[in-house]
Amino acid sequence: MSKSKATSFDIAYRAGVSQSTVSRALRNSPQVNEETRKKIQAIARELNYKVDKNASNLRTRHxxxxxxLLFEELDDTESHINPFYLSMLGSITRTCSKEGYDLLVSFQQFSTDWSADFADTNKADGIILLGYGDYLDYEGKLNELVEQGTKFVRWGAVVEGEPWLSIGCDNKNGGYLITRHLLSLGRRSIAFLGGADNHSPELYERYKGYCKAIEESGHYVDLSLQYDAVTTEAAGVEAVQRLLASGHTFDAIVCASDLIAIGAISALTEAGFNVPNDVAVVGFDDLTVAKYSNPPLTTVQQNTNLAGQTLVYNLIKQIEETEIETRHIPARLIVRESCGAKL
Amino acid sequence: MSKSKATSFDIAYRAGVSQSTVSRALRNSPQVNEETRKKIQAIARELNYKVDKNASNLRTRHxxxxxxLLFEELDDTESHINPFYLSMLGSITRTCSKEGYDLLVSFQQFSTDWSADFADTNKADGIILLGYGDYLDYEGKLNELVEQGTKFVRWGAVVEGEPWLSIGCDNKNGGYLITRHLLSLGRRSIAFLGGADNHSPELYERYKGYCKAIEESGHYVDLSLQYDAVTTEAAGVEAVQRLLASGHTFDAIVCASDLIAIGAISALTEAGFNVPNDVAVVGFDDLTVAKYSNPPLTTVQQNTNLAGQTLVYNLIKQIEETEIETRHIPARLIVRESCGAKL
DNA sequence: TTAACGGCTGCATACGTATGTTTTTTGATT
DNA sequence: AATCAAAAAACATACGTATGCAGCCGTTAA
Known part of the structure; x- marks a missing residue:
């Protein structure tokens, strides 16, 4: 016999007051007498009373x-989720609880119809969209959301003139900084793995930064040293294999993410190359593992803590209809051993 | 002017029927005429109607x-979440959506009062508890949950006679298998990093497997080769430093997790040791990164996919009050280069 | 003495759905 | 044409909370 949950009526009965007074007392309304409130709150504690969220939400309309929503292609047997998102998730969940919000997490395949299942059902007041992926795939959906008045914020490349709020890292500058670093170390034949094909705006921005650094140094971007790769170790391995098979020579690789870089180092080592002596390898993200990789990875840090906070705060601002602003998260160069010393 | 959301009354009005018929039609009740249902569903689609979850939940009481709930000590500026949990999270969220459940995710510090905030508020029908950590810290809370009739399932060491449902990997066998593997390769002075102090039952089980393998081989467990470590790379680095400073010699290290192992390899390399030639290092978990670490890590695979599924299915069974069963997730040895070849 | 007022509290209602109960409709049988 | 059962739809209500409004009481001012 599980004793059924206590309601505000139960408390009202014991306190000899009305239910409305209980509700007011528990929400610390100034309308209710100090003494009454104390008494009510004591009884609530005693009965282990908790506000029924469903009823409360229904009444208050939020x-x-x-x-x-995390977009990633998951295969059925394994869960390869980018640790970068885990880090974001940590920051997001922490900020949420600090602000008194709960967080509903859902991994979405690109194909499913997710656009309305959260806001329209009143399960959530707002949506955070996370995930690289083919921009064009969901641009239509985002417009739908805007039209419906759904509040959302998106992690990703900030494009001028978009009708929604995006928050992203300064990817171009990151790609620029790290490539310039390699150039300053004397590397000249610098390959790029991942994102040169403009499917993922984030990775493409990094690529543009890479191009800018090379052109600025008076060299030409060598198109034969560029291979596409998604953000996984396996893609890094494969891209390096293709690069090696092409027969072109190179003394450095800029990878569009740390996972690609880790895969690249693995494949290079396997093929008998020494990193960084033969080939310097750099990444992007500064995952925890970057520091402990062998050799430790030079990379670009995205401040996931700040990013997560910014996403949550801006979404809340949007929900509360106060002033919002698009924000860039700065990119910061982290130098470790994987690009060696000056040649 | 955002047009307010359509309700079942709106549909009823347009269809010329009552609200209750609409509700029944949309839930595919056999009580409603085929033709009427078709009509109602068409109108619902047209109006982009979605059931209000709060109202629905309030009515149905679930x-x-x-x-x-993920328990981990997070520091304020960084989010070090074990990738193992990310992998579990992936499997859990996928299983949830397959079963039609939403997932509320919350990272909890050990200290906060989490025990009732989810079930008692009717925000969730059941709770999944994830996280290593000091067992004794929350044993009292778990008993509270049981007493209140809260449905929950816990990832972790399965202890006979517990009044709640735990699902865990066969940690002892995993520790046994991997240690025996090292012994079979001729390693004799095998250190152990992490969990020998019985604070974390999972890690302690792995330690017991390690002891069993050594004793079975006719050797003695050398207590001077054992250092405690939590499940992070940094702890691995630190433990190796202490081990080296102690002056004792060793030719292999069993690490209680991959992250510890990665930290250990990093510290050993830093100190001038070659892995695996001087020292073999093995981990536990088979994180994605284990395959791409340098050298690739011999480790014990926990099937996170199966684990996540089992957690969710058993919790749902508990909610629906059907038969449940405690399950061990098997441990599987994955051999890679980090323990070298036979000496 | 009366009116006005502020501080508290109670009353009544609405949020949107799901479902037990009752009523109406339909179709078949006598 | 009358009866009846089954099918279909309508009616009524409850879930638990939050809140506009009205009412009461004690105090102060006119």
Missing amino acids: SGTLAL | SGTLAL
Whole structure:
């Protein structure tokens, strides 16, 4: 016999007051007498009373919940989720609880119809969209969301004139900084793995930074040293294999992410190359593992902590209809051993 | 002017029927005429109607939501979440959506009062508890949950006679298998990093497997080769430094997790040792990164996919009050280069 | 003495759905 | 044409909370 949950009526009965007074007392309304409130709160504690969220949400028309939609192609047997998102998730969930919001997390395949299942059902007050991926695939959906008045914020490349709020790292500058660093170390034949094909705006921005650095140094971007790769170790391995098979020579690789870089180092080592003596390899993201990789990875740090906070705060601002602003998260060069010393 | 959301009354009005018929039609009740149902569903689609979850939950007394509580000490500026959990999270979220449940995710510090905030508020029908950590810290809380009739399932060491449902990997066998593997390769002075102090039952089980393998081989467990470590790279680095400083010699290290192992390899390399020639290093978990670490890590695979599924399915069974069963997830040895070849 | 007022509290209602109960409709049988 | 059962739809209500509004009481001012 599980004793059924206590309601505000139960408390009202014991306190000899009305339910409305209980509700007011528990929400610390100034309308209720100090003494009465103390008494009510004591009884609530005693009965282990908790506000029923469903009833409360129904009455107030908001849920106090944010939805985090993470877009990634997951295969059925394994869960390869980019640790970068895990880090974001940590920051997002922490900021949410600091602000009194709950977080509903859902991993979405690109194909599913996710556009309305969270906001329209009143399960969430707003949505955070996370995930690289083919921009064009969901641009239409985002417009739908805007049209419906759904509040959302998106992690990703900031494009001028978009009708929605995007928050992203300064990817171009990151790509620029790290490539310039390699150039300053004397590397000249610098390959690029990942994102040169403009499917993922984030990775493409990094590529543009890479190009800018090379052109600025008076050299030409060598198109034969560029291979596409998604953000996984396996893609890094494969891209290096293709690069090696092409027969072109190179003394450095800029990878569009740390995972690609780790795969690249693995494949290079396998093929008998020494990193960084033969080939310097750099990444992007500064995952925790970058520091402990062998050799430790020179990379670009995205401040996931700040990023997560900014996403949540801006979404909340949007929900509360106060002033919002698009923000760039700065990129910061982290130098470790994987690019060696000056030649 | 955002047009307010359509309700079942709006549909009823347009269809010329009552609200209750609409509700029944949309839930595919057999009580409603085929033709009427078609009509109602068409109108619902047209109006882009979605059931209000809060109202629905209030009425039905269940939320269709599971809560995932992840316990980990997070520091304020960085989010070091074990990738192992990310992998679990992936599997859990996928299984949830397959079963039609939403997932509420919350990272909890050990200290906060989490025990009732999800079930008692009717935000979730059940709770999944994830996280290593000091067992004794929350044993009291778990008993509270049981007493309140809260449905939950816990990832972790399965202890006979517990009044709650735990699902865990066969950690002892994993520790046994991998240690025996090292012994079979001729390693004799095998250190152990992490968990020998019985604070974390999972890690301690791995330690017991390690002891069993050594004793079975006719050797003695050398207590001077054992250092405690939490599941992070940094702890691995530090433990190796202490081990080296102690002056004792060793030719292999069993690490209680891959992250510890990665930290250990990093520290050993830094100190001028070659892995695996001087020292073999093995881990536990088979994180994605284990395959691409340098050298690739011999480790014990926990099937996170199966684990996540089992957690969710068993929790749902518990909610639906059908038969449940405690399950061990098997441990599997994965051999890679970090323990070298036979000496 | 009366009116006005502020501080508290209670009353009544609405949020949107799901479902037990009752009523109406339909179709078949006598 | 009358009866009846089954099918279909309508009616009524409850879930638990939050809140506009009205009412009461004690105090102060006119």
